[in-house]
Every structure is written in C-alpha cells, then in structure tokens.
Amino acid sequence: MSRFPTGAATPRSIVDALKAAAGHPPKGRASFARGRCVRGTYAASDRAAEITKSRSFTKPSRVLARFSVGGGNPEVADNDKYGLRCFSFRLGGDGYRSDILVQSAPMHFARTLDQMLAFLKARIPRRGGKPDMTKIRAFSAANPETQHQANYIAAHPPPLSFAGTTYWGVHAFPATNAKGETRFIKFKIVPAGGEVTLTEDATKAKPADFLYDDLESRITSGDVRFNVMALLDRPGDSTMDVTIRWPDEDHREAVRLGTIVITGVEANEACDASIFDPANLAEGIGHPPDEIFAARSAAYAISLAKRR
Incomplete structure (x- = not known):
C-alpha cells in the first residue's frame, strides 16, 4: 500500500465515500450531519485591521452559525468521546460575507484528496454493518499521519459543552491588511x-442529547461567547499539510480579531437551506493553498444537492 494513495479522487467521490462510511443515511449532510443552527453577533477588536482588511472581521455584524457533531450519522449520540465537534459561522454583511469552519481538533485526517478517499474507503462497513479492522489497521500503518487527529482526540478529555470547547482551523489562510502586508494565519475560536x-466515564453516563440541551440552556442564560483569534505564522510553518500542527500552536503569538456572542437558537432550516461555503471569503482573507481546502466548496455543494 502506498504512503499517499494515488487515484482519481474528486469532490464527488469524497462525498460518496463519506455517505458510504456512514451507512448511507438518507437526506443528511455527508459530514457533521447532526447539528443545531443558532444566531448571534460579532464585534471586531481594535487590532483586527492589523491582520486583515476583510470587512467581515473589522466590522460588527450579525452571525449565523451551526454547532455539530462529526460523522455522517444524523442520529449520532453526543456522548461519543471520539466524535469531532464543529462550529461553522458566517460573518459580515451584503458584499463582504465570510464563512469559517473550525473543529475541536487542530488537524485534518488526510493530507491529500486521494489519501482522504482511501481513508474513507477503508472504513466503509461490510455486509454485517462493521468495517474491516484489518484493512483499517493496514491503512493506518502505511499512512501514520492519518492518525494524528484521532490521537489528539484520544489524548484530550471530551467537552462538556459546545460553549466550552476550543475550535481550531486546520487551514493556513493568507491574510492581507490595509497596508498590503500579507501573512498566513490559522483561526482559533x-x-x-x-x-x-x-x-470519559462521565461522558458515557450523559444522555444522548446532552450537548444540545446544554447549548440551549447556556444561550438562554447569555453564556455563549467566543474570542476569534488569529494564530500568526512563523518562517518555516507548513501551509500545505493539514495533518500537522504549526509548532507550539497552543502558545504562539495570536491576535484577537473579535468576539462572537450567540444570542438565540434558529430553526435548523436557516442553516440547512444552503451551505457554509469555505470558499466564501471577503477580500482580505484569501484561500488556503492546500489540496483539501480546494475541494471543500465543491464537495459541500454536492452534499447539499444530494440531501435535497
């Protein structure tokens, strides 16, 4: 088995593999199928313009957002310790909106689209409803970087609350300020x-909906607030490999771009009617150069068409 499987992986084949690995649930998202739509506000910090001229991040705006649990199963329980948590949000106004997707682990599970497709195919359930663990172990041994995300999740305690989780962007975004200075940043929420x-034991004892129940309770009490941070690049940082972290990401220099406050629960249809499109970025935040990001927008559009 090659270290980086070669083939003809496309956004459509990735969506099909995500659905197959989840057991082909009808009408749901291909990934992060179970979620809750919310609304809020964004207030920019006085330092945001140092990093980007994007009006999405330098102007106050309304926020549409969605919290979700990883995987393509819309019935997944919140007490799955190994499930990713995701926070997708849209900032800005007419003509300058940006969609940002962050998750509870600071790396992706594949470096290339071909590797992502092979990773998913290894996990497609057999006729008995379970994947072939021999195949998974062989793939993991040949592609050790695909285990970085799972190892990170296993090494950290599960979150009690969507509102008490740190969310990471796995991509490096070129950010340009009003002076025309560009540097790479990663988002950390x-x-x-x-x-x-x-x-882990306390998580197992929780009810299946505990994260969503907690979220609604905290929104009612006005207790869901996040700082939007930009981690600043250093010479030598990788901008192409989303399976690895920048050195010392937990403690490196960061600038607070602004604050998101979640103020209410929205009908899920408000988020389900379209997609949070990662390619939708207002001027001042550019597209990351890595291969995984390049496929995301098309894959999300294909997933939307399938669930309609």
Missing part, C-alpha cells in the same frame, strides 16, 4: 469562559 470538559 476560544470560549470566553474557558474550556469545560468531562472524564
């Missing part, structure tokens, strides 16, 4: 009240 976690 930090809960203003700090992280809140559980032990």
Whole structure:
C-alpha cells in the first residue's frame, strides 16, 4: 500500500465515500450531519485591521452559525468521546460575507484528496454493518499521519459543552491588511469562559442529547461567547499539510480579531437551506493553498444537492 494513495479522487467521490462510511443515511449532510443552527453577533477588536482588511472581521455584524457533531450519522449520540465537534459561522454583511469552519481538533485526517478517499474507503462497513479492522489497521500503518487527529482526540478529555470547547482551523489562510502586508494565519475560536470538559466515564453516563440541551440552556442564560483569534505564522510553518500542527500552536503569538456572542437558537432550516461555503471569503482573507481546502466548496455543494 502506498504512503499517499494515488487515484482519481474528486469532490464527488469524497462525498460518496463519506455517505458510504456512514451507512448511507438518507437526506443528511455527508459530514457533521447532526447539528443545531443558532444566531448571534460579532464585534471586531481594535487590532483586527492589523491582520486583515476583510470587512467581515473589522466590522460588527450579525452571525449565523451551526454547532455539530462529526460523522455522517444524523442520529449520532453526543456522548461519543471520539466524535469531532464543529462550529461553522458566517460573518459580515451584503458584499463582504465570510464563512469559517473550525473543529475541536487542530488537524485534518488526510493530507491529500486521494489519501482522504482511501481513508474513507477503508472504513466503509461490510455486509454485517462493521468495517474491516484489518484493512483499517493496514491503512493506518502505511499512512501514520492519518492518525494524528484521532490521537489528539484520544489524548484530550471530551467537552462538556459546545460553549466550552476550543475550535481550531486546520487551514493556513493568507491574510492581507490595509497596508498590503500579507501573512498566513490559522483561526482559533476560544470560549470566553474557558474550556469545560468531562472524564470519559462521565461522558458515557450523559444522555444522548446532552450537548444540545446544554447549548440551549447556556444561550438562554447569555453564556455563549467566543474570542476569534488569529494564530500568526512563523518562517518555516507548513501551509500545505493539514495533518500537522504549526509548532507550539497552543502558545504562539495570536491576535484577537473579535468576539462572537450567540444570542438565540434558529430553526435548523436557516442553516440547512444552503451551505457554509469555505470558499466564501471577503477580500482580505484569501484561500488556503492546500489540496483539501480546494475541494471543500465543491464537495459541500454536492452534499447539499444530494440531501435535497
């Protein structure tokens, strides 16, 4: 088995493999199928313009957002320790909207589209409803970087709350400020009240909907607030490999771009009617150069068409 499988992976084949790995649930998203749509506001910091001229990040705006749990199963339980948590949000106004997608692990599970397709195909259930663990182990041994995300999740306690989770962007975005200076940044979305976690045993004892119940309770009490941080690049940082972190990401220099406050629950149709399109970025934030990002927009559009 090659280290980076070669083939004809396309956004459509990735969507098909995501659906197959989840057991072909009808009408759901190919990934992060179970979620809750919310609304809020964004207020820019006085330092945002140092990093980007994007009006999405330098002007106050309304926010449409969605919290979700990883995987293509719309019935997945919240007490799955190994499930990713995702936060997708849209900032800005007419003519300058940006969609940002961040998750509870700071790396993706594949470096290239071909590798992502092979990763998913290895996990498609057999006739008995379970994947072939021998095939998965062989693929993981030949492609160790595809285990970085799972290893990170296993090494960290599960979140007690969507509102108490740190979310990471896995892509490096070129950000240009008003002076025309460009540098790469990664997004890090930090809960203003700090992280809140559980032990693995306590997570198992929680009901299947505990994250969503907690979210609604915290929104009602006005307790869902995040700082939008830009991690700043250093010479030698990778901008192409989304399976690895920048060195010392947990403690490196960062600038607070602004604050998101979630103020209410929206009908899920408000988020389901379209997609949070990662290619939708207002001037001042450019497209990351990596292969995975390049496929995301088309894949999300294909997934939307399938669930319609």
